[in-house]
Amino acid sequence: MVRVGSFIFSLFFLFQVASAQTFVQGKALADASLKEKAVWMEKLASDDSEEATRILQYWLDGILVYWPQENRLVRGIKEGRRYQLQDLMTEEALGAVSSREIDRVKTNNSLRSALKQVLGSRQLGSSDRNVRLSAIAELKRRPDYKVLPLLKKREASEQDDQVARQLSELIGLVLLESAEANDQMEGLRRISGGLSPEVKDSLSRFLLNPNLDPGVVEVAQRELDAITRSLMYWGIGQDLFFGLSLGSVLLLAAIGLAITFGVMGVINMAHGEFIMLGAYTTFVIQQWIPATSMWSLLISIPTAFVVSGTAGIILERLVIRHLYGRPLETLLATFGVSLILQQLVRTVFGPLNQSVVTPDLLSGALDINAAFSVTYNRLFVIAFALCVLVTLWGVMQRTPFGVRVRAVTMNRGMASSMGVQTQRVDALSQLTNVGPNLGQSYIVDSFMVVVFGGVGNLFGTVFAALSLGVANKMLEPLSGAVLAKILILVFIILFIQKRPRGLFALKGRAAED
Amino acid sequence: MQTRSWKRTLQSTIFASAVGLSISLAHAADTIKVGVLHSLSGTMAISETTLKDTVLMMVEQQNKKGGLLGKKLEAVVVDPASNWPLFAEKTRELLEKEKVDVIFGCWTSVSRKSVLPVIEELNGLMFYPVQYEGEESSKNVFYTGAAPNQQAIPAVNYLIDELGVERFVLAGTDYVYPRTTNKILENYLKNLGIGASDIMINYTPFGHSDWQTIVSDIKAFGSAGKKTAVVSTINGDANVPFYKELGNQGMSAEDIPVIAFSVGEEELSGFDTGPLVGHLAAWNYFMSAEAEVNDKFIEAWHSFTGDTARVTNDPMEATYIGFEMWAKAVEKAGTTEVDKVRPALYGTAVPNLTGGTAVMHTNHHLQKPVLIGEILEDGQFEIVSATPGEVIGDAWTDYLPDSAKIIADWTAPVNCGNYNIETQQCSGQNF
Numbered sequence: 001m002v003r004v005g006s007f008i009f010s011l012f013f014l015f016q017v018a019s020a021q022t023f024v025q026g027k028a029l030a031d032a033s034l035k036e037k038a039v040w041m042e043k044l045a046s047d048d049s050e051e052a053t054r055i056l057q058y059w060l061d062g063i064l065v066y067w068p069q070e071n072r073l074v075r076g077i078k079e080g081r082r083y084q085l086q087d088l089m090t091e092e093a094l095g096a097v098s099s100r101e102i103d104r105v106k107t108n109n110s111l112r113s114a115l116k117q118v119l120g121s122r123q124l125g126s127s128d129r130n131v132r133l134s135a136i137a138e139l140k141r142r143p144d145y146k147v148l149p150l151l152k153k154r155e156a157s158e159q160d161d162q163v164a165r166q167l168s169e170l171i172g173l174v175l176l177e178s179a180e181a182n183d184q185m186e187g188l189r190r191i192s193g194g195l196s197p198e199v200k201d202s203l204s205r206f207l208l209n210p211n212l213d214p215g216v217v218e219v220a221q222r223e224l225d226a227i228t229r230s231l232m233y234w235g236i237g238q239d240l241f242f243g244l245s246l247g248s249v250l251l252l253a254a255i256g257l258a259i260t261f262g263v264m265g266v267i268n269m270a271h272g273e274f275i276m277l278g279a280y281t282t283f284v285i286q287q288w289i290p291a292t293s294m295w296s297l298l299i300s301i302p303t304a305f306v307v308s309g310t311a312g313i314i315l316e317r318l319v320i321r322h323l324y325g326r327p328l329e330t331l332l333a334t335f336g337v338s339l340i341l342q343q344l345v346r347t348v349f350g351p352l353n354q355s356v357v358t359p360d361l362l363s364g365a366l367d368i369n370a371a372f373s374v375t376y377n378r379l380f381v382i383a384f385a386l387c388v389l390v391t392l393w394g395v396m397q398r399t400p401f402g403v404r405v406r407a408v409t410m411n412r413g414m415a416s417s418m419g420v421q422t423q424r425v426d427a428l429s430q431l432t433n434v435g436p437n438l439g440q441s442y443i444v445d446s447f448m449v450v451v452f453g454g455v456g457n458l459f460g461t462v463f464a465a466l467s468l469g470v471a472n473k474m475l476e477p478l479s480g481a482v483l484a485k486i487l488i489l490v491f492i493i494l495f496i497q498k499r500p501r502g503l504f505a506l507k508g509r510a511a512e513d
Numbered sequence: 514m515q516t517r518s519w520k521r522t523l524q525s526t527i528f529a530s531a532v533g534l535s536i537s538l539a540h541a542a543d544t545i546k547v548g549v550l551h552s553l554s555g556t557m558a559i560s561e562t563t564l565k566d567t568v569l570m571m572v573e574q575q576n577k578k579g580g581l582l583g584k585k586l587e588a589v590v591v592d593p594a595s596n597w598p599l600f601a602e603k604t605r606e607l608l609e610k611e612k613v614d615v616i617f618g619c620w621t622s623v624s625r626k627s628v629l630p631v632i633e634e635l636n637g638l639m640f641y642p643v644q645y646e647g648e649e650s651s652k653n654v655f656y657t658g659a660a661p662n663q664q665a666i667p668a669v670n671y672l673i674d675e676l677g678v679e680r681f682v683l684a685g686t687d688y689v690y691p692r693t694t695n696k697i698l699e700n701y702l703k704n705l706g707i708g709a710s711d712i713m714i715n716y717t718p719f720g721h722s723d724w725q726t727i728v729s730d731i732k733a734f735g736s737a738g739k740k741t742a743v744v745s746t747i748n749g750d751a752n753v754p755f756y757k758e759l760g761n762q763g764m765s766a767e768d769i770p771v772i773a774f775s776v777g778e779e780e781l782s783g784f785d786t787g788p789l790v791g792h793l794a795a796w797n798y799f800m801s802a803e804a805e806v807n808d809k810f811i812e813a814w815h816s817f818t819g820d821t822a823r824v825t826n827d828p829m830e831a832t833y834i835g836f837e838m839w840a841k842a843v844e845k846a847g848t849t850e851v852d853k854v855r856p857a858l859y860g861t862a863v864p865n866l867t868g869g870t871a872v873m874h875t876n877h878h879l880q881k882p883v884l885i886g887e888i889l890e891d892g893q894f895e896i897v898s899a900t901p902g903e904v905i906g907d908a909w910t911d912y913l914p915d916s917a918k919i920i921a922d923w924t925a926p927v928n929c930g931n932y933n934i935e936t937q938q939c940s941g942q943n944f
Contacts, residue, residue, distance in 0.1 A: 108897040109791050113767035197736035204738030242725040375761040476726040481717040482687050
């Protein structure tokens with residue numbers, strides 16, 4: 001109706017404006033209430049022209065705006081406090097205006113998910129398999145019986161194995177919406193073995209239906225039980241991975257402390273603040289180099305190393321050196337330093353958190369199956385912890401420098417900078433926001449790891465970090481995060497009573513201090 | 514996404530402290546003193562520094578208009594350093610040594626509870642600008658933030674009515690505000706007929722950073738055939754890794770929306786909001802509210818801080834309303850004497866920044882609109898729902914059996930912050 005009505009209108013303008021819009025109710029759409037917008041969306045959904053698709057897509061992306069001056073819909077991309085306008089179809093630039101001069105076509109959650117559904121069914125025929133996959137994923141969220149014929153048609157022509165599998169599962173979910181027992185059985189057959197939340201969700205909802213055939217119910221219940229069971233096993237695997245990644249973070253935070261505290265007997269309360277300095281270094285570097293590129297990270301790692309290392313050497317020269325052999329004074333002095341560093345950072349960078357952006361390469365997750373996926377940044381942390389560990393071990397075992405450190409001879413300055421070296425590296429791998437209080441959250445955990453693992457023992461530290469990480473993550477679903485932390489602390493206190501020197505006590509000087 | 518240049522922050526810090534300094538230098542013999550009790554260091558500095566700047570801006574604006582009662586205003590800024598007992602000491606210092614006429618301050622409930630005995634003993638006057646758990650009404654404190662019925666309850670109603678949510682995760686940081694709010698919500702939901710098996714409650718420590726298991730638990734809880742939503746009372750720094758993990762694990766707002774009570778524009782300015790589009794927040798004010806008075810306020814804020822990237826948020830609006838009300842009441846009473854200003858405040862109406870009018874009630878709470886916003890790509894909120902009229906703040910919630918029979922009214926004949934309508938008695942204990 002919309003198109004027919006405006007057909008003559010657009011013909012009329014064809015000679016003046018090359019890209020005359022056929023959809024002329026832009027103002028009505030922008031002014032509509034969210035409920036009325038749903039009606040507009042239905043209308044647009046029944047129109048399969050390129051223009052309607054674009055309108056729906058830009059609407060979903062939040063860049064569809066109504067431009068009263070020319071009485072039409074355009075693409076409006078926000079830049080600073082102004083909007084860059086572009087023609088809907090030709091994407092020709094139309095100049096920049098302030099937000100006051102345009103009306104954005106708003107959305108909310110329900111509209112957004114309906115839009116995704118409509119666009120999903122349009123994108124099923126895309127030539128890009130990733131687009132097809134994401135369209136299928138979108139349709140799975142709300143299986144709709146109406147799209148069944150379309151899906152069946154697609155299935156017949158689908159070449160890609162993975163897409164075909166996903167499509168079959170989607171058809172299974174859609175068939176569950178049918179009232180026919182045969183269709184339902186066919187649906188159950190198709191989704192059998194699926195582990196995604198959508199399958200479990202649809203199946204649970206399916207079983208709530210009171211008008212089911214008893215035979216169907218039996219099969220469905222069996223499927224659901226099987227899914228629940230395998231989800232539980234995968235859940236344990238997932239918890240293990242979470243624990244491993246938490247353990248790696250703990251390891252990176254504690255390894256520096258293990259050296260300064262363990263090998264040299266220096267209790268450095270400012271350890272956490274060195275982590276913070278490293279994190280802020282990354283932040284500063286991201287102001288200069290596009291944060292989403294991997295380069296910013298690759299440059300940050302050595303720079304943060306130098307910054308924290310220098311801070312470590314300065315601390316050693318100015319404070320720790322003069323207090324050698326007086327552990328209590330060292331503790332108090334370094335605690336003072338930590339407060340000074342916190343306030344310094346707060347004064348320079350402001351009290352607000354600053355955002356450190358994860359490079360694109362490290363965002364997202366690797367899906368092993370629907371129930372088990374590992375996020376790239378966690379994977380990176382684990383790999384990075386491993387690298388640091390191997391390097392450190394190599395240095396400690398194979399170089400004269402390492403031998404000197406191990407022998408805990410006179411050169412504590414170098415040893416300190418050595419310890420500091422590892423401290424800041426972990427800050428980078430955290431890849432989250434940085435704030436002035438960042439350091440504090442690490443210090444307690446780090447001490448816990450060092451004490452548990454045995455003073456002055458690298459492998460004790462590794463073992464302690466990983467086992468504490470895994471234990472924490474396994475306990476969390478059972479007892480809640482707060483109780484899990486308490487339980488771990490209580491365990492360590494009891495453990496220390498039994499074995500005051502930790503898990504792997506070193507025989508020799510360092511442990512005796 | 515807005516990443517503020519640290520240089521600008523530095524500039525604005527210097528500028529703000531210079532303004533503070535010049536105000537104290539301009540100390541004439543006869544001024545009206547305005548105490549500012551916000552943490553400028555420690556954990557809460559992240560949120561409270563902004564409110565200190567807001568009060569300084571309001572003082573500057575009032576002085577440009579000629580001050581109050583023919584006198585200039587003078588801001589007295591102290592730093593309680595996120596240290597709760599220190600809040601009480603600094604209050605004493607402000608009231609006894611500096612002899613301030615009014616205090617604007619506090620953020621966390623625990624700091625407010627620490628101030629209460631002192632301010633009641635010395636009969637001071639404080640405006641508290643943050644949304645909180647209610648269950649309190651002190652003679653000497655005016656609460657310009659939201660009570661639970663002005664934030665939590667309408668938010669849950671929105672989830673049920675508009676999004677069809679049937680299953681709830683109540684996730685919070687482990688301290689008094691989330692615990693009380695979740696207790697109220699749990700009772701409210703159960704009254705609506707939602708079963709205990711459809712409510713999951715989860716608490717995490719302050720600054721919790723590893724959210725992997727909790728987010729995957731929420732995901733599992735949400736795949737049981739019923740529409741699920743998370744009601745988040747997670748506070749402070751822990752929000753950043755929480756939202757990051759939501760993005761990492763691909764939990765989008767269409768699957769399981771998260772509605773937050775402590776995440777506003779300021780908190781979002783710290784991170785990449787791309788994956789968070791569609792998640793919600795409930796407040797009485799959003800920076801994106803379209804009103805002339807809001808535009809003016811934002812403009813004034815930008816020129817005061819010298820940074821056009823600075824955002825405004827709900828506690829700033831509450832500070833603004835509190836300050837305007839106090840100024841109006843002082844002019845009405847003709848004095849800054851607490852016992853005269855307090856009654857003058859009742860019924861005082863000032864325009865709020867979203868285009869309506871805020872009125873102070875005799876239970877020391879405001880009448881304000883409740884807005885629900887969805888997070889946009891640029892860290893702002895799209896207002897998707899607003900209560901039809903303004904909601905009157907309820908000091909004592911109606912959804913806990915013990916509180917339902919208690920009211921607060923600081924005018925005769927009740928004259929009490931916790932009056933039991935069954936026994937017709939006033940316990941007199943407010944904290």
